[in-house]
Amino acid sequence: MTTIENNLGQIRARMATACAQAGRQTEHVQLLAVSKTFGADAVREAVLAGQRSFGENYIQEAVDKIAAVRAMQLPSGAELQWHCIGPIQSNKTRLVAEHFDWAQTVDRLKIAERLSAQRPAGMKPLQICIQVNVDGGETKSGVAPADALALAQAVAALPGLVLRGIMSIPDDAPDFEAQCAVHEKARVLFERIKSSALPGLEQFDTLSMGMTGDLEAAVAAGSTMVRVGSGIFGRRTYGTPTP
Numbered sequence: 001m002t003t004i005e006n007n008l009g010q011i012r013a014r015m016a017t018a019c020a021q022a023g024r025q026t027e028h029v030q031l032l033a034v035s036k037t038f039g040a041d042a043v044r045e046a047v048l049a050g051q052r053s054f055g056e057n058y059i060q061e062a063v064d065k066i067a068a069v070r071a072m073q074l075p076s077g078a079e080l081q082w083h084c085i086g087p088i089q090s091n092k093t094r095l096v097a098e099h100f101d102w103a104q105t106v107d108r109l110k111i112a113e114r115l116s117a118q119r120p121a122g123m124k125p126l127q128i129c130i131q132v133n134v135d136g137g138e139t140k141s142g143v144a145p146a147d148a149l150a151l152a153q154a155v156a157a158l159p160g161l162v163l164r165g166i167m168s169i170p171d172d173a174p175d176f177e178a179q180c181a182v183h184e185k186a187r188v189l190f191e192r193i194k195s196s197a198l199p200g201l202e203q204f205d206t207l208s209m210g211m212t213g214d215l216e217a218a219v220a221a222g223s224t225m226v227r228v229g230s231g232i233f234g235r236r237t238y239g240t241p242t243p
């Protein structure tokens, strides 16, 4: 068994335990494998171990990796999903629109409009999560919770996109209780948008939160997608391409 295969098994086991403790069904929480800084070979190993969804932060790195993985021999019928989970500048929207299946870090209407306009006609609509700054850090990306509903309404109306949910990247919290408290804020906001009866929310089903260090708290608070990097691929060494 490879290290990645073994790590994936451990993360899936942690997710299953967290679901059991929260009284949730395991199939209601997806695992996004965050492969940033790791190469196409690492992605391939994860695919061979059954993983299909991958998250990337650095757009040019991701575009190169997606092409490299596509050129590899993979199990037949393995359809990979690529999620952009890094900051999206205006000058990178075209690459995101042309190469990714999901963009989880939309926090401004202008970026959403560009992604919609630049999504190639032959591809499925780009699946979108609105990034919300739930813990209110001044310098952090993400829309303020108070503005999330209005942004959701505007994004849901764009033809090249499908609004799927919200995502958050809270700061590290000191313990399980504190992690739950911040994830709970995201869940409340998610429920509020979901129940708002806005048009275009038919597929609003994704609450993307939780990483290697806090996935149990995220699952307890209602996460439907945890994004795990180091727990699967090992420690990252930086000196990586900038976004």
Ligand SMILES: *Cc1c(COP(=O)(O)O)cnc(C)c1O
Pocket (backbone or CB within 6 Å): 034, 036, 057, 085, 086, 169, 211, 212, 213, 227, 228, 229, 230, 231
């Ligand atoms: C890197 C990253 C992750 C994964 O973090 P780990 O702690 O390695 O699991 C998840 N989400 C985002 C947005 C990230 O940038």
